[in-house]
Amino acid sequence: MDLAALKRDLDGLKIEDNEKIVQQKSRDFYWYSPVLKRQLDHVSGDLVVTPKTQAEVIRVLAACHRLGVPVTPRGTGTGNYGQAMPLSGGVVLNLAELDEIVAISPGRVVCGPGAILADIDRATRAHSAQELRLHPSTYNTASIGGFIAGGSGGVGSINFGGLRDFGNIIRLRVVTMEAEPKVLELTGEDLHKVTHAYGTNGIITEVEMPLTAAYDWVDVLVGFDSFMGAARYGNALACQDGLLTKLITPIAAPVPQLYFKRHQKFLREGQSICAVMVAPHALDAFLAFTRREGGEIAYNAATARDEDKKGLPPAYELAWNHTTLRALRVDPSITYLQSLYPFPNQLALVEKMDAMFPGEVFSHLEFVRLDGNITCFGLNLVRFTTEERLDEIVRLFEENGCPIFNPHRYTLEEGGMKQTDAIQLAFKRQADPQGLLNPGKMIAWENPDYDYRSGKTFLFKGLAAR
Numbered sequence: 444m445d446l447a448a449l450k451r452d453l454d455g456l457k458i459e460d461n462e463k464i465v466q467q468k469s470r471d472f473y474w475y476s477p478v479l480k481r482q483l484d485h486v487s488g489d490l491v492v493t494p495k496t497q498a499e500v501i502r503v504l505a506a507c508h509r510l511g512v513p514v515t516p517r518g519t520g521t522g523n524y525g526q527a528m529p530l531s532g533g534v535v536l537n538l539a540e541l542d543e544i545v546a547i548s549p550g551r552v553v554c555g556p557g558a559i560l561a562d563i564d565r566a567t568r569a570h571s572a573q574e575l576r577l578h579p580s581t582y583n584t585a586s587i588g589g590f591i592a593g594g595s596g597g598v599g600s601i602n603f604g605g606l607r608d609f610g611n612i613i614r615l616r617v618v619t620m621e622a623e624p625k626v627l628e629l630t631g632e633d634l635h636k637v638t639h640a641y642g643t644n645g646i647i648t649e650v651e652m653p654l655t656a657a658y659d660w661v662d663v664l665v666g667f668d669s670f671m672g673a674a675r676y677g678n679a680l681a682c683q684d685g686l687l688t689k690l691i692t693p694i695a696a697p698v699p700q701l702y703f704k705r706h707q708k709f710l711r712e713g714q715s716i717c718a719v720m721v722a723p724h725a726l727d728a729f730l731a732f733t734r735r736e737g738g739e740i741a742y743n744a745a746t747a748r749d750e751d752k753k754g755l756p757p758a759y760e761l762a763w764n765h766t767t768l769r770a771l772r773v774d775p776s777i778t779y780l781q782s783l784y785p786f787p788n789q790l791a792l793v794e795k796m797d798a799m800f801p802g803e804v805f806s807h808l809e810f811v812r813l814d815g816n817i818t819c820f821g822l823n824l825v826r827f828t829t830e831e832r833l834d835e836i837v838r839l840f841e842e843n844g845c846p847i848f849n850p851h852r853y854t855l856e857e858g859g860m861k862q863t864d865a866i867q868l869a870f871k872r873q874a875d876p877q878g879l880l881n882p883g884k885m886i887a888w889e890n891p892d893y894d895y896r897s898g899k900t901f902l903f904k905g906l907a908a909r
C-alpha cells in the first residue's frame with residue numbers, strides 16, 4: 444500500500460495517522476465476544492480519513508481505488524460483530540462529520556449518515572413533534588448510517604418491525620468504489636443492496652428516514668415471581684392493539700438484581716422483570732391491564748420521586764444489547780447470543796430454552812412485530828466457558844427451532860444470513876469491482892465455494908496475513 448502517495452492525493456483532507464488513535468478508531472464493540480476478541484484484537488487500519496462533504500468522500504474513494512487501498516467505513520463504532528474493523532488495514536473512513544440534518548417534513552427526515560440518532564430526534568421533535576420509528580439502544584451514541592449498514596432493529600420494533608422491512612428506510616444516497624465513483628439514489632427493492640451489508644457495497648452519504656409521532660415515553664418496570672410470568676405478560680401486552688408502547692423487554696432474575704446497579708433498589712430478590720416504555724396517554728389503561736395480568740409495578744417514572752429518578756438510565760439502556768453491556772461491566776465472563784423464537788410458538792420455545800441451561804444462559808427477550816405477528820428475539824446472556832460450549836449452545840438453540848444470529852462471527856453470512864445474499868453480491872460486482880470496501884466481511888465475495896454450513900468458522904486470508 445503506497446500510503447505516502449495516498450496522503451499526497453488527499454492533501455487538504457482531515458487525515459490521522461497517529462498509531463494509537465488509528466487503532467482506537469479501528470475498533471468497535473467486538474470485545475463483547477470472547478471469540479472475536481481473540482481473533483480481532485490486533486486489527487488496525489493505517490489511516491483515518493474524515494471527510495466533511497460527499498465530494499471529499501468521492502475524492503477518498505477514487506484515490507484509494509487507484510492505489511488499491513482498502514476502505515472501511517465507520518459511523519461511531521458501536522457495532523458488535525467487528526463490522527467496522529478494517530481486517531486488511533488501509534483507510535478507516537470516518538463519516539462522523541457528515542452529520543447535517545438537511546430537511547424535515549411530515550413523516551420524513553433527510554440527513555447525513557454521521558448524524559447521531561438522538562440528535563436527529565431532537566431536531567425532528569423541535570420541528571414538528573416527530574421522531575424516528577426505531578432506534579438501537581445505542582441511541583445516544585450511534586450514527587444513522589451505521590445503524591442502517593450494521594444494525595437491524597431495536598426500540599420501536601414492537602410497532603414497526605426491523606430495518607429490513609419495506610418502508611422503514613425511504614431512500615439512501617450511495618457512492619460506489621470505482622475509478623470514477625458514481626452517486627446512486629436507492630429506493631424500494633434496491634435498498635436491500637446496501638442495508639445491513641456492513642459497508643461492503645458503497646458508502647452511504649445521505650439517508651431519508653420515515654418519522655412517527657413523538658411522545659414523552661414513560662419508563663415502567665413490572666415485576667414477576669417467575670421469568671415465564673414476565674415472558675407471558677410481555678407477549679400479552681404486545682398483543683394489546685390499543686396500548687401504545689415502544690419497548691417490551693422481559694429479563695430473567697437474577698440479571699436485574701446483579702447488573703442493573705441503579706435500579707436494584709426498586710427490585711425484590713428473585714424478581715424477574717418486564718421493562719416497558721409506554722406512551723403517556725396509554726399509561727392508565729396500561730396500569731389497569733398490568734394489574735389484571737398480575738404484574739407488580741416495581742418502578743413507574745410517572746410517579747417516581749425526583750430523588751429516585753436521579754442518575755437512572757432510561758429503560759432502553761437496560762434493554763437490547765445494553766443488557767449485555769451492564770452485565771459485562773460487573774462480570775467479564777458474560778457474553779451473549781441472539782436468537783429468534785419464531786411465531787406462533789414463541790412462548791413454548793422460550794420456556795423450553797429457558798429451562799435448558801440453568802445457571803449458564805439467562806433469558807432476555809425483546810418483543811417485536813415481524814410481518815404483522817408478535818414474536819420475540821432473545822439476547823440471552825451466556826456465562827462463557829469455552830468456544831466449544833458456546834458452539835454447542837448455538838447448535839441446541841438451532842436444533843430446537845430457534846435460529847441464532849451469531850455475534851461471535853465477523854462475516855455477514857455467519858452473523859445471521861446463513862446464505863449468500865445474491866442481490867448484495869451482484870451489486871458488489873458493480874459498486875466495488877476490486878473488492879476494496881470493508882474486505883473480509885462477505886464470504887461469498889472472498890470465497891464463492893466456501894461451505895459455511897460445514898460447521899467451521901470462516902477465516903479471512905487477509906486477516907491471517909496481517
Ligand SMILES: Cc1cc2nc3c(=O)[nH]c(=O)nc-3n(C[C@H](O)[C@H](O)[C@H](O)COP(=O)(O)OP(=O)(O)OC[C@H]3O[C@@H](n4cnc5c(N)ncnc54)[C@H](O)[C@@H]3O)c2cc1C
Binds near residue numbers: 523526
Ligand atoms: C450496548 C449496545 C447496544 C446495541 N443495541 C442495538 C440495538 O438495539 N439494535 C441494533 O440494531 N444494534 C444494536 N447495537 C449495535 C450498534 O450499536 C448499532 O447497530 C448502531 O446503530 C451502529 O451504529 P454505529 O454508528 O456505531 O456504526 P458502526 O459500528 O461505526 O458501523 C456499523 C457498520 O456500518 C458500516 N458503516 C458505517 N457507516 C457507514 C456508511 N455511511 N456507509 C456505509 N457503511 C457504513 C461500518 O463499516 C460497519 O460495518 C448495539 C451495540 C451496543 C454496543
